[in-house]
Amino acid sequence: MNILEIKQVTKKFGDFIAVDHMSLTVAEGEIFGFLGANGAGKSTTINMIAGLLRPNAGEIKILGKDIAKHRQFAKRQIGIVPQEIAIYENLTAYENVEFFAGLYGLRGAELRQRVEEALEFVGLSDKRKIYPKHFSGGMKRRLNIACALAHRPKLIIMDEPTVGIDPQSRNYILASVKKLNEMGCTIIYTSHYMEEVEEICTRIAIIDHGKIIAEGTKEQLEAIITDTKDIWLEIRGMDRLNKQHLQDIPGVKAVQCEENMIKISSDISVNNLNEIVQCLINDGVEIRSLEDKSPNLETVFLALTGRNLRD
Numbered sequence: 147m148n149i150l151e152i153k154q155v156t157k158k159f160g161d162f163i164a165v166d167h168m169s170l171t172v173a174e175g176e177i178f179g180f181l182g183a184n185g186a187g188k189s190t191t192i193n194m195i196a197g198l199l200r201p202n203a204g205e206i207k208i209l210g211k212d213i214a215k216h217r218q219f220a221k222r223q224i225g226i227v228p229q230e231i232a233i234y235e236n237l238t239a240y241e242n243v244e245f246f247a248g249l250y251g252l253r254g255a256e257l258r259q260r261v262e263e264a265l266e267f268v269g270l271s272d273k274r275k276i277y278p279k280h281f282s283g284g285m286k287r288r289l290n291i292a293c294a295l296a297h298r299p300k301l302i303i304m305d306e307p308t309v310g311i312d313p314q315s316r317n318y319i320l321a322s323v324k325k326l327n328e329m330g331c332t333i334i335y336t337s338h339y340m341e342e343v344e345e346i347c348t349r350i351a352i353i354d355h356g357k358i359i360a361e362g363t364k365e366q367l368e369a370i371i372t373d374t375k376d377i378w379l380e381i382r383g384m385d386r387l388n389k390q391h392l393q394d395i396p397g398v399k400a401v402q403c404e405e406n407m408i409k410i411s412s413d414i415s416v417n418n419l420n421e422i423v424q425c426l427i428n429d430g431v432e433i434r435s436l437e438d439k440s441p442n443l444e445t446v447f448l449a450l451t452g453r454n455l456r457d
């Protein structure tokens with residue numbers, strides 16, 4: 147089942163087209179990444195999905211229902227973690243989560259239980275009585291995530307949740323995303339950090355000037371710009387190496403040897419690293435280091451847009 151379908155959605159601000167005839171489908175169970183530079187149109191798209199902005203044209207469906215006609219239903223399914231932290235400084239951590247969960251109609255014992263669960267999930271249970279002004283940036287982010295989770299949405303949308311926070315909180319948030327996904331949530335994860343998107347997303351859309359310019363798994367996106375990956379190995383025992391053994395491995399296109407270095411060019415769609423390593427071990431060669439110089443999403447982005455992600 148598709149949790150989200152966007153068809154030909156356009157959003158203009160005056161004459162400026164922020165989102166341009168965008169179409170997109172996200173299936174239940176995915177961690178879907180929106181990757182794009184600042185100003186690409188990610189937040190505008192998210193705000194339309196969350197019903198906070200109205201598109202000028204096009205259609206958005208959540209679990210098959212048009213959000214323009216089923217606003218309450220759509221709202222109930224979605225939890226949004228906005229780019230700007232949205233919590234109340236004059237409410238405690240507990241009261242913040244309680245307030246947001248209450249907006250979804252939760253009351254009484256159920257509300258209390260959900261608030262406890264959400265605080266527990268983000269690791270802030272012992273800080274429930276603390277006011278957020280005493281929190282670090284990372285803790286505020288986590289509280290913001292708890293506020294988006296307490297009503298148990300099926301789709302969680304996170305808009306750059308790791309901008310400007312410490313590495314420990316960042317790791318905590320990335321681990322939480324994976325855990326939420328394992329618990330059955332679909333996630334849309336927006337970032338201009340390609341390492342994060344590469345690490346956690348099952349599928350990625352590269353967004354530029356309000357348009358999706360490429361979409362697919364990391365491997366599919368990389369295959370757009372090249373069909374070859376290079377693996378560099380530093381070895382000991384070159385005299386024992388039988389080059390033909392390497393050349394016989396499925397996917398291997400070329401093998402170049404020089405002094406103690408081997409460069410193996412291989413079909414990007416074939417995962418043959420195990421076979422390569424095994425072949426060298428069988429030949430009695432000692433591997434000192436191995437580097438996979440495959441293209442990454444940064445190189446894909448550069449090739450498709452002519453710019454770096456963080457320009």
Ligand SMILES: Nc1ncnc2c1ncn2[C@@H]1O[C@H](COP(=O)(O)OP(=O)(O)OP(=O)(O)O)[C@@H](O)[C@H]1O
Pocket residue numbers: 159162164182183184185186187188189190191229306
């Ligand atoms: N309310 C608005 N009025 C006018 N222009 C806007 C408005 N909101 C966004 N824009 C413009 O639309 C474009 C897309 O903005 P958006 O915030 O969606 O980008 P983004 O990909 O989320 O980038 P960022 O990471 O910087 O938020 C930008 O050029 C932005 O200046």
